[in-house]
Amino acid sequence: MEKLKKQNSRRITKKFNQDGFVVIKDLVPGEVTKKATSEIKSILDIEAKRNLNEEVRRRGQFDEHIVKLFRLDEEYRGRLYEVLQDMNSLYQYATCKSIIDISNELGVRAPNIRNVGVRIDIPGEDEYLQPLHQDVNSMRTENCLNFWVPIQKVGPENGALRVFKGSHEIGPIHAEKKELNKDGYESIPKRFVEEYEEIHCTIEPGDAVIFHPYLVHGSETNRSDKVRWTVIVRYDDATQMDWLRDGENPYTSLRKDDAN
Ligand SMILES: O=C(O)CCC(=O)C(=O)O
Numbered sequence: 001m002e003k004l005k006k007q008n009s010r011r012i013t014k015k016f017n018q019d020g021f022v023v024i025k026d027l028v029p030g031e032v033t034k035k036a037t038s039e040i041k042s043i044l045d046i047e048a049k050r051n052l053n054e055e056v057r058r059r060g061q062f063d064e065h066i067v068k069l070f071r072l073d074e075e076y077r078g079r080l081y082e083v084l085q086d087m088n089s090l091y092q093y094a095t096c097k098s099i100i101d102i103s104n105e106l107g108v109r110a111p112n113i114r115n116v117g118v119r120i121d122i123p124g125e126d127e128y129l130q131p132l133h134q135d136v137n138s139m140r141t142e143n144c145l146n147f148w149v150p151i152q153k154v155g156p157e158n159g160a161l162r163v164f165k166g167s168h169e170i171g172p173i174h175a176e177k178k179e180l181n182k183d184g185y186e187s188i189p190k191r192f193v194e195e196y197e198e199i200h201c202t203i204e205p206g207d208a209v210i211f212h213p214y215l216v217h218g219s220e221t222n223r224s225d226k227v228r229w230t231v232i233v234r235y236d237d238a239t240q241m242d243w244l245r246d247g248e249n250p251y252t253s254l255r256k257d258d259a260n
Helices: 002-019 030-052 066-070 074-085 088-094 097-105
Strands: 021-024 111-121 144-150 161-164 198-201 208-211 228-237
Touching: 002 021, 002 097, 030 066, 030 074, 030 088, 030 228, 066 074, 074 111, 088 111, 088 228, 097 111, 161 208
Parallel strands: none
Antiparallel strands: 021 208, 111 228, 144 208, 144 228, 161 198
């Protein structure tokens, strides 16, 4: 058993180092996902009762009101979105043993939570899609990991993550080589990744895509009729912040827009 575990962890590390990402099956326990969906439901049900006069149904779909709520008005949408980012169930992902263990296996000794949040992709909406980019926002060490963990199955129809296999080897692409797209998101020109294979990650709930901060990746439109929810956790290795003394984070110059 131990030998098998060791072989598996060697395989994962090798794949991660080669490809810049690795897909892990069943990484997140079902109860963590369940906590998140029930917290989402309790917030949305009350908002729907208050703002849409909807009945609260115990057995209803966890996110049945989100589209109507988001369409009420833009400012309300922004505030509700922020509240959902602060759900305490998201921290259960960030502190989940299986995720911490695999971070350690991949060489992050002290996984320091850089950020944890949830993406909410409404069917057919394009303006919040992430164009091709690297995850250098607020990066505090080079030894950092991103976990992309959808709450439901994700495939080509509801916006699978696009990753360019092996593109992490390009290293950090500097801000001046990037463009801003029409929605103000930092975008890496396609010519940087022409020689890399593009993969659309199809995964089940509880599975995770773990990727390197320099992996070039981006969003796809959700063309299904259901909302796509994805928890994203990012860690930096707190044992590798050698810039703390002088306070000059060398990674801030990698970003062109003002996202954090
Ligand atoms: O989920 C997505 O569509 C994109 C997520 C992403 O690009 C990121 O987490 O950096």
